[in-house]
Amino acid sequence: MSAKNLRVVLARPLSSGVPSAEDFRLAEAPVPEPREGEFLVRHVYLSLDPYQRPAMAGRHGGGHGPLGAGDMPSAETVGQVVKSRHPAFPEGAWVRHFGGWQAFSVSDGTQAYLVDPRRAPLSAYLGVLGMPGLTAWASAVRLADVKAGQTVLVSAAAGPVGATFGQIAMQRGARAVGIAGSDEKCALVTGTYRFSACLNYKQPGFADALRAAAGEGFDVYHDNVGGPMLVDALKVLRNYGTVVLCGMMAEYNTAPEERSFCFPMALPVLKRAVLKGLVVYDFEPQRDAFFAEVAPWVASGAIRVAEDRAEGLALAGAHFGRLMRGENVGKALVVVGPE
């Protein structure tokens, strides 16, 4: 191939602060050549997710150190195999793997699996049927075991994890209440996602509205953000309620030594709460069970997740900045090339 491989790299190290477009730049490299046991993928969609922020700073569970200027962030991609020397991933096959912020990548099959565009839209494999969906399913089904008649609360409810968590809970007969950062997001949560209620935490009176929505107290809180909102949510949890600790959006942009928030550990004791840490990678072996349960709901429209797309890799940095400022509405994606 004579084509160039367009990629997005860091313009400077990002130890702390909210990234913006200027923190990234475009770069070119030769399209790589697959060796025996490898295959080349042309990316169609690139997933932007909050966890990529601490990874850029080297703050994540196991893995590489901080990225420097010129380094490319890792990310999930969906794309098509265009050249293959790997029997399980033939030319023409569609594949989800960690292709990174670029147009092409070579894989040896590690953390890669085939996806079927006839069973669901390709981009869904990065959202409701991808890692965000698996996260939500692991929380609602495996860790919290949401039951009919319960009321669940979820933060970042307009995003793909929160949206899927609430809708799976509703499929199990629970009532879902969301928290989001704008009235536009809340309209999505109660409209498209059909939650019972959504509270804009930036509105005055949020704490009172949350207490009112809690009734006798929430049975389950899925925590996507950490920080002070975890305290707000614990205050309206019923005694013996469950909290799934999952996302730490409130801490992703700051180095540990800059964090001023102090969690009052006496609060979960007084609430007799059960707090469970969730790391989605643990549930990879259960991906088939997840897919078998959730894919039919997606196909039937029982579960919906809105997308917020940017067209072209040149916009990836700016789009990631919007995500980290909470300005996206729905699952953040970059369209890298045509289906």
Next chain:
Amino acid sequence: MSAKNLRVVLARPLSSGVPSAEDFRLAEAPVPEPREGEFLVRHVYLSLDPYQRPAMAGRHGGGHGPLGAGDMPSAETVGQVVKSRHPAFPEGAWVRHFGGWQAFSVSDGTQAYLVDPRRAPLSAYLGVLGMPGLTAWASAVRLADVKAGQTVLVSAAAGPVGATFGQIAMQRGARAVGIAGSDEKCALVTGTYRFSACLNYKQPGFADALRAAAGEGFDVYHDNVGGPMLVDALKVLRNYGTVVLCGMMAEYNTAPEERSFCFPMALPVLKRAVLKGLVVYDFEPQRDAFFAEVAPWVASGAIRVAEDRAEGLALAGAHFGRLMRGENVGKALVVVGPE
């Protein structure tokens, strides 16, 4: 009765700081007269426990506000009924109730129950068979469900909750490791209580010693202290391990606005930990099951808890100060009168 009722009251409000003898003073009042449905108890033992500290400052789950100068602290007592107008608590009966820091009290039976000095020493009803023992049992048996082959870690291991927790875990086939604040306490933990190991957290090299004792990681940590030691313990917890959040000794002497410790909530997520808040009052309805399981172990000597006694109410304040400075070795008691 013409006798005077000796009591210990606060000399000044205790909003923050470690109490000492000068913060308390003796006072006298008439011995109260039981009315219909009440009984008068002559106290023999008075229990001193860490939870009494936040209660003095009004920082506890539900109950009275801060105590002022002249107010008497609440506490569990064991004593004998000396005058009764209550059919369930006849004269001569032995009773445990919340009699407070004084020589006599009147009760209407609220939170009171009869104890049998033939089944266990009277003072045990304030320790291994009292609220500390119930706390340890609820943690090991009900919340953590300790299993044979596991390794458990407990802080404040020389105290009655830690000692009983570790020994119940050992009765269930687990290996127990304790943390305590002096070599003398650790000698008690490995000697009298027969834990596999005890680490003095005030010794240099504590973190390394804890890592070495952890092996593949602790399955369960019973947390009596909160604060930085909870972080140390989480670091050596195995993935998917359980933490029972119970005591907050590290925070009992400080007002919330004075606390400088910030708990890193990302740590339990990375550990996939399950954190469970324990409030012992929830387990009062299971007191019979607790007693049936633990009393035989106490009678046979399979479970032992050392006592640290002060003779006479005049020493109660000083003894409480020793407890809050961690200078007691074993269950802190005041001998109020003869058996």
